[in-house]
Amino acid sequence: MGATVRGVEVVPVRVEVVVSGGLPGMAIVGMPDAAIQEARERVRAALRAAGFSMPGEKIVVNLAPSHLRKTGSGFDLPIALGILAATGQIDPAWARDALYVGELSLDGRVRPVAGTLACAICARRLGLDFVCAADSDPVPLDDVRLLAMTSLAQAAREGGAAAVLPAHGGRAVSVAAVEALDFAEVAGHETAKRAFQIAAAGGHGLLMMGPPGSGKTMLASRMPSIMPPLCPDEMLEAAVVHSVAAEPIDAIIAGERPFRHPHHSATLAGLVGGGSPLRPGEVSLAHHGVLFLDELAEFKSSVLQGIRQPMESGSVMLTRADGNVTFPARFMLVAASNPCPCGYFGDEERECTCTVPQIRGYQNRIGGPLIDRIDLHLDVRRIRPAEILERRRGTSSAQLREGVMAARDFASWRASQMASMEPDGSIEALADGPRRFMIAQAELHAMSGRAITRTLAVARTIADLAESQEIESAHIAEAVNFRVRDGIGGK
Template sequence: MVAIVSTAAYLGLEARRVEVQVQLASGVPAFVVVGLADKAVGESRERVRAAIAAIGLSLPPKRITVNLSPADLPKEGSHYDLPIALGLLAAMGVVDAETLSDYLIVGELSLDGRIAGSPGVLLAAMLASGEGRALICPAVQGAEAAWAGTSVVAAPDLLSLLNHLKGEQMLSAPQPGGAEDGWSGTDLQQVKGQETAKRALEIAAAGNHNLLMVGPPGAGKSLLASCLPGILPPLDAAEALEVSMVQSVAGTLTGGRMTRVRPFRHPHHSASMAALTGGGLRVKPGEISMAHLGVLFLDELPEFQRAVLDSLRQPLETGEVSVARANAHVTFPARVQLIAAMNPCRCGHLGDPALACARAPRCAADYQAKVSGPLLDRIDLAIEMAAVSAADLVLPPPAEGSAEVAARVAAARGVQRERYAADGIRTNAEADGAVLERAAALDAPARALLAQAAEAMRLSARGFHRVLRVSRTIADLAGTDTIGRGQVAEALSYRRRAPTN
């Protein structure tokens, strides 16, 4: 007899349906799992055997073959335990196989029969909803699966699930987890001085632009970066679902709680390429994907390995990262706002006669050369920050905080949302080609200044378009439809120049 149940395989943020075919046949007793399964799936045999024994049943003395179809699709993870166990129980006649055909099943089994959580349940729920099926999943992830809008059976253990399927003890349907609103982190009122940097941060937030802050230790670079989530607009429902899907695959969506606060990721400079862009033995999203639709903050930028930094160049341009392996090609979303901070040189005190090292200014060129030109070309705004003086530190907190700046940012984002409604993009930073040409309404003096500056500053085509996008954002903050000479001049003032020897 062959029993068939459905489960899912995850490729990036895509879930594909997998048939679990279980056959009981005469012959030498054995338990074989085939279908391009990894080690975690192969080990499910022992977990399934122990879980079935825990509910008072034993496997029949037959040859048990489990085929995961399609056989050429890689199968990774422990969420195949529960569908294999239910398929085996259906083949044994313990549970009705026809009843299971209405469900898509995921979950890891413990040796005592409990059903443990596993990454990717939200993706499986979305797949089940699209196919008109219900979902069977662990009880601890029922709130997460309920966001997909499909019928969910969230079982704490194998025995209670069997009783539910037989109609003897019905499990209550889980409710979607709560949604977190509001940023409770650093407020801009905590930043004293650095008015130019605050202005650049507001422009970066309004247009979703990449920002580089260069300044001595203690100038407030990290403090300013930590303020950014507080002035960004909250995620809308569709964006929150995108972010939650990434978190589900990574296994960090706890309690099924979604959040409307944009992600803020700040990896240490010792991070490897796989940690930053994704990968590993079992391909997982990296920091740039975990920051999708949010902020990726790279402090001490030159201290990262150069190859690791250069691996960000393509994702920053395309908004997605592709991880290629011999047996799989996985794509994760990576539409992030890059905020970077660095000292001007290794000692950090370039330009200060009392503190700078003897190798200045040569040390600045060597230190900053660790960051490649093509990566710097993808940064829209770069600002030089001076050390905060004692006079600034004793001043009272500024009257304007994150709430006031966030209101202006939200208004500018609203203008951009209306402007690009038909183009499927959200912000000025994503505008390109004909869309950017249509949006960039330059008056004659602004056009002349931009052309002159592009020649004098030797801007690349990418750099030219990034200046244009920043100019459009500055005009949006000012509430003007036309980009004037002043907006172009301010955007050009933020353009990064190479250090001189």
């Protein structure tokens, strides 16, 4: 049994091999892609290198179901074992009741392939053993029997017995020791740090706008330091996406949330997914983590508008001629942009050289519908030299993270205490005073329905940070302050 990856799901494929009379050769049928067709030469060389004989007859390999397009080099191993079983060179029973995934080198070694973790989950679902390369990505599953093959020669040497892997399988998890970035290293910007704490506590999107050198990228790069670790379910979902994209998963298995930072030249397929075969984009690789878009206004407008739907639904559906593929994309958006082409509109120390039409055109590149979906809007100003040189440490990541964890714990407790709770952010959940205050603010700033709902969701997070069961007017006032921009760049 083999498997093919479709999106982040794995479809089992039955590998059938028949050796019959006729001109020597190998034919692979069942809608294989170019990588699978090339398996014919790799399998021939690998079998000979491992000490097996290649039959001098007609070999037909069928990949069932035949209507499904198959991709990837992971079919090398099951095809080779199928040929060996069909010719009686190994016990046919060994090729049953297991799902095999692996690419073969010309000397017979078994190499890892993308999507190993997703294939292991498929094997668990089918109740099969899972056989892969010994140095595959770790598989954090305890309820599937993991077996390893280093080479085809192992089948000849040990009569087909594969080595049993430890519970997490594959190579050991190894995360490089990297010095963690800390918010304490950022001089000033206490208001910005508060905004980041609110965003981390409630999973809200955040947009920073300010001149060059004001610290936008420095602040964003420290967001992972205050995020809570991944829970087991989140870890598995995020690791599967990275596995099928052939991205490292060690840090994710260790509990770290993904932090993706694509360049502003990224294409629509690179950001939301696509290509042939289909590959998850940056929004999916940031699943359960942070997507940081620096120089937001420099992205192509069509690319930016492509992330609006994933921000709402938490997933990306790509439609192709052979069907739909869905990638998960529940991410936190952190974005940064200059307010104008020269970057200094609204700066207190340096004069802007842009005209009003240039400023409006630059900011309109982002688009109102996308901005309306971002919960927190933050104006970031340059810190004065004297404050930078004071070397006074501000609020640290540990302090901010403590508040984030406390807020999330309080939100969980609050939900458990209320049997029939209104959804967070609903106007019905407000007392008369906060309700009137919210209505007044919405009318004053001409808020849309989405803006009102998202402002109240931020106010709910602020109330959780204060461990308050009720949303008060002060919480709404702070949420509105972060929603309505009144500094650099205007409203």
